[in-house]
Amino acid sequence: MPVGNTRARSGVQTLSNQVSAKMRRLNTVNMREKIEAVKFFNVTVEAVNPNIINVAVDGRYNSITIGHSKMLGQAALQAIGIACETNTKHKYILSAVMQHKLCWLRGKGVTVNCPGGHEGCTASLPVYAPLS
Numbered sequence: 001m002p003v004g005n006t007r008a009r010s011g012v013q014t015l016s017n018q019v020s021a022k023m024r025r026l027n028t029v030n031m032r033e034k035i036e037a038v039k040f041f042n043v044t045v046e047a048v049n050p051n052i053i054n055v056a057v058d059g060r061y062n063s064i065t066i067g068h069s070k071m072l073g074q075a076a077l078q079a080i081g082i083a084c085e086t087n088t089k090h091k092y093i094l095s096a097v098m099q100h101k102l103c104w105l106r107g108k109g110v111t112v113n114c115p116g117g118h119e120g121c122t123a124s125l126p127v128y129a130p131l132s
């Protein structure tokens, strides 16, 4: 069976989606545990309010410029943001967000209004939505 076979791709996509969902759940639970660990740390070191967690945030785009020189809108199709706590020496990552407009149907002559508008779409934002 050739690797490019539609059935083989569909099977790989299904498996990938299952792994992705499990990884997302695992990561969410892990970050919740880290938030509780930082709150516990705050209680033990005479913090003013144990629920206050200081964070450092950074974001990246898959383009060197946020704007496009010839078209309206953003040049980037992907963005990732990460929030890292600064209360403890561990610098736990407490939140991570990834947004993208990548869809396997784009550029194939099909008009799509993603996300979730068709089966197998991987875009998390519509093409005209801002990355924020």
Ligand SMILES: [Zn+2]
Pocket (backbone or CB within 6 Å): 103, 104, 105, 112, 114, 115, 116, 117, 118, 120, 121, 122, 123
């Ligand atoms: Zn799509």
